[in-house]
Amino acid sequence: MSNSETPLLGGVSAVRFAADGATRGAYRILSGTNVNGAGCATPWNTWLSGEAIPGGRIFECDPYGVAAAMPRLSMGRFTHESMACDPDRRVIYLTEDEPDGCFYRFVPDEWGDLTSGTLQVLVGAADRPDAIIWRRVPNPAALIEPARHQVVGARRFDRPTGCHYADGVCRFVTADGLLWSYDSVSHSIQADPRPSSPPPLPPTRSGEVFAAGPAMTIDVLSPDGTASPFLRLIGHDASAITGAAFSPDGRHLYFSSQRGTTGAVAGTDGVTYAVTGPFGRGTEG
Template sequence: MKRSRLPSDPESRRAFLWKSFTGLGLLAIGPSLFSGCNDDEGGDSSCTAKPGDGKPYPTTSNIANLGPLQPPDENGLMLPAGFKSKILARSGEVVACTSYVWHGAPDGGATFPTEDGGWIYVSNAEVPVPNQGGAGALRFDAAGNVIDAYRILKGTLINCAGGPTPWGTWISCEEHGQGHCWECDPKGEVEARELPALGTFQHEAVAIDPETLYVYLTEDRPDGGFYRFRPDASTIPGGRTDFSAGVLEIATLTEVDGDTEIVWAEVRDPNPADPESGDKSTATRNQVEDAARFNGGEGIFFHDGIVYFTTKGDNRVWALEVSSNILTVLYDPETHPNPILRGVDNVTVSPAGDVIVAEDGDDLQIVAITPSGDTIPLVQITGQEGTEITGPAFDPSHTRLYFSSQRGQGNGNFFNSGITYCVEGPFFV
């Protein structure tokens, strides 16, 4: 058995994990200003910028240096000094400068660079009505202007979170007992395809190891499992996971030399016909007797050999080192010295190793856990109840953060009250 490269004592292990976050570097267009389509101060518009000057994107995280959140701006967002916000889209309304009506209940999201120097932000629709879920997308030019909006998945149900693939597609997850995953083209040019090999259960999110092409999956139930899809190595075509051949596994836990280690066990029937009927013994999570239970699996993200995921029932952020299968708790509000993060949900990781977590409820913040372990609030939504923050994702320059308030000021209305935002500022310098 391959042993962990993690240090043995907890404090050193935590420090190692923070160091291991670092490593990504990108090129960029430099500083930017808000301007463009319907850009009246404080109004709804594209989150825009002037064309860049060819300088490299900033690569040093400034998140640890951000000051306290300021009073709410014209969009009801509390932000650090030097930051601005824009509303990009509202559910049930046409996206500015396009003909597309933005979907209800915007949820999980991610960004994808495009060949013209721009990028695409995809967003799920967690609408709890059959055939009304799916996912949409906002396309930006290189200056950050919205130039198009469109649907990339339709005809599904309760599309909660998901995850980007290493080859540039989006996997959207259905969060219900007979839910499946769907692979989507962010450009909307190729029809989405169902991925039954990833199992039939109450899916939340996915993350893919770009080296092994293993897929890691969370399940949003109080007694949910934590899963891995292991493709047949001989049938992986051209750097993509072959979803037609492989094994779905569920995590069991064991203690080895003081570490909690995952042992993966095969799920004999990944697609039970009626997984939530009767005694539920055929449900995907119940087919392995000693499967580990995770209290409400939520967002998940892969970075530098580690899978990070959240569980809302205990407000924890976890780290799985994939080479050793050692599982560590990175954040627990019961033990953290500054436990401002609760209602943990969607998660992403910056290239400098800041773990960015959105809250479902609590005080509606997006909070960064820095490489030193500090918790830093980045955004707080005010004046809204009965909603959650969803879909946090940076643009390629990591100076714009996209996210949504799933139900806005609609007090739980899924259909026409969601709001999708852009916050721009010196996250990186």
């Protein structure tokens, strides 16, 4: 899945790959939306994409392009940047790309059905990582009073962006260069300095984590936190690396240069790359 941050003509496209990495086709699964930021796959095999504009909506899409994409207004109308599914607690975490953006979670009334549920926002003081709670946003679909202003004491972050959930922890990054980790088991949140902009990928079987870094690089973080360069795109100075994802068998790493070599913000110059492994994520043999 590839989200488009183009104003007014955004949406989502799908690219189909064969097991050997060859391209088999491409098609639209969402059209006519505005500045679509990062998305995520659901456990029930749909794709979520949010509009990164004030009052933006979340759309649930059919990755095969058969069923029509549907807005999920119960998940809130705000500047959506990224989201991640937590199948263990049956919630979806969401980040808000604002200078005073919040960290949210959506609790569906029924897991697998996003038409109704409760949107909650993280509340707590910045100097008390152990004193945080989730509070309900009274009117998630409101356009006049933004969601981030509806709950007193909502925790503020500097443009929270890409997020990823794995093993009880939801991680997201902010514009001030921090990687935040919300531990859903101990119910605490902490920040570490990281060079990455998009969220890190799940660890490989060897414990390595791949993360997009500054200067159009992808770095490998070892279990002890040491970063080593993996690759760098040359000539893409005004772009950003986005959408990094492994194929299910772990043989291929896909990522995109958001604005390509021209750096055109509203252009069509993005490029998607495939890198063949192995990366230590596939099945035995």
